[in-house]
Amino acid sequence: xxxxxxxxxxxxxxxxxxxxxxxxxxxxxxxxxxxxxxxxxxxxxxxxxxxxxxxxxx
Amino acid sequence: xxxxxxxxxxxxxxxxxxxxxxxxxxxxxxxxxxxxxxxxxxxxxxxxxxxxxxxxxxxxxxxxxxxxxxxxxxxxxxxxxxxxxxxxxxxxxxxxxxxxxxxxxxxxxxxxxxxxxxxxxxxxxxxxxxxxxxxxxxxxxxxxxxxxxxxxxxxxxxxxxxxxxxxxxxxxxxxxxxxxxxxxxxxxxxxxxxxxxxxxxxxxxxxxxxxxxxxxxxxxxxxxxxxxxxxxxxxxxxxxxxxxxxxxxxxxxxxxxxxxxxxxxxxxxxxxxxxxxxxx
Ligand SMILES: Nc1ncnc2c1ncn2[C@@H]1O[C@H](COP(=O)(O)OP(=O)(O)O)[C@@H](O)[C@H]1O
Ligand SMILES: [Mg+2]
Ligand SMILES: [Zn+2]
Numbered sequence: 001x002x003x004x005x006x007x008x009x010x011x012x013x014x015x016x017x018x019x020x021x022x023x024x025x026x027x028x029x030x031x032x033x034x035x036x037x038x039x040x041x042x043x044x045x046x047x048x049x050x051x052x053x054x055x056x057x058x
Numbered sequence: 059x060x061x062x063x064x065x066x067x068x069x070x071x072x073x074x075x076x077x078x079x080x081x082x083x084x085x086x087x088x089x090x091x092x093x094x095x096x097x098x099x100x101x102x103x104x105x106x107x108x109x110x111x112x113x114x115x116x117x118x119x120x121x122x123x124x125x126x127x128x129x130x131x132x133x134x135x136x137x138x139x140x141x142x143x144x145x146x147x148x149x150x151x152x153x154x155x156x157x158x159x160x161x162x163x164x165x166x167x168x169x170x171x172x173x174x175x176x177x178x179x180x181x182x183x184x185x186x187x188x189x190x191x192x193x194x195x196x197x198x199x200x201x202x203x204x205x206x207x208x209x210x211x212x213x214x215x216x217x218x219x220x221x222x223x224x225x226x227x228x229x230x231x232x233x234x235x236x237x238x239x240x241x242x243x244x245x246x247x248x249x250x251x252x253x254x255x256x257x258x259x260x261x262x263x264x265x266x267x268x269x270x271x272x273x274x275x276x277x278x279x280x281x282x283x284x285x286x287x288x289x290x291x292x293x294x295x296x297x298x299x300x301x302x303x304x305x306x307x308x309x310x311x312x313x314x315x316x317x318x319x320x321x322x323x324x325x326x327x328x329x330x331x332x333x334x335x336x337x338x
Binding site for chain 2: 020021023035052053054055057058
């Protein structure tokens with residue numbers, strides 16, 4: 001089990017396996033969209049997901 | 059074997075990763091944030107790139123770069139080129155006799171009366187030539203709205219907003235059809251239902267299974283013969299007992315379709331990559 005804290009509400013988020021970099025997820029507590037900014041060793045740093053850019057999408 | 063290039067790993071990409079694991083295919087993840095496209099130090103060990111970048115412009119540079127070094131990329135630059143600009147897509151459809159929505163492009167507000175005449179009156183739809191998820195689409199119900207929107211568009215910063223790509227508004231039922239094509243295969247067909255005239259799932263459209271009838275299948279088969287091989291999402295409108303192809307999409311989002319239909323689109327994507335590798 002791995003974990004990190006939500007950068008917005010501070011609650012703990014658990015991971016059963018180490019996530020990839022730039023993986024999207026939702027905080028179960030505040031429901032904000034987050035992204036894994038970096039994964040170094042077992043340490044996971046989360047950040048708020050980036051805003052949608054003009055040329056994004058299919 | 060395959061490198062998946064991404065900017066953000068969404069559920070779609072996670073499905074692709076799962077499929078590769080299940081099918082026992084080596085899939086290496088590469089974040090575009092970590093890329094330097096340096097032609098003097100080109101090194102690459104995999105056989106194919108699956109480009110899943112969210113940004114069309116960034117995705118294009120990456121595809122162009124790797125194709126220059128003869129690495130296969132899905133989708134290819136040819137497919138990107140066909141899909142990313144809506145005017146180019148429309149021209150392709152009309153040239154190949156695929157039924158599509160009447161469209162035109164103009165550059166100056168003086169033309170609006172002529173335009174509404176050619177497209178047989180309001181409502182019309184004005185769209186940015188580059189765009190997705192139903193963003194910045196405007197339904198124009200009358201001349202006043204047309205004038206106002208053109209004036210606003212002229213004040214947007216990107217030069218492409220000065221290209222007024224205009225189509226007829228199609229009175230369709232409260233839904234569109236979305237078909238997924240991979241290689242030569244029609245992989246799935248669904249309705250996107252919505253009470254808003256813009257029915258993209260990114261804007262809340264609900265997905266229901268749709269059975270492909272003979273007429274639509276023929277249109278798709280015709281299209282498959284004409285388009286460069288790739289992974290496509292095709293938007294279709296039902297109109298007067300027939301069909302109109304609205305647009306072709308690149309870097310298809312399929313997570314909701316996969317969940318509703320049970321069709322394993324991510325498996326199909328991996329298998330298509332393998333097919334492309336083995337066609338060498
Ligand atoms: N000419 C039109 N008439 C009626 N509805 C339209 C028309 N053009 C677009 N729409 C609606 O808006 C949605 C998004 O338009 P589309 O051309 O597919 O752009 P995008 O690339 O943003 O998905 C369509 O799926 C459809 O529901
Ligand atoms: Mg669309
Ligand atoms: Zn939170």
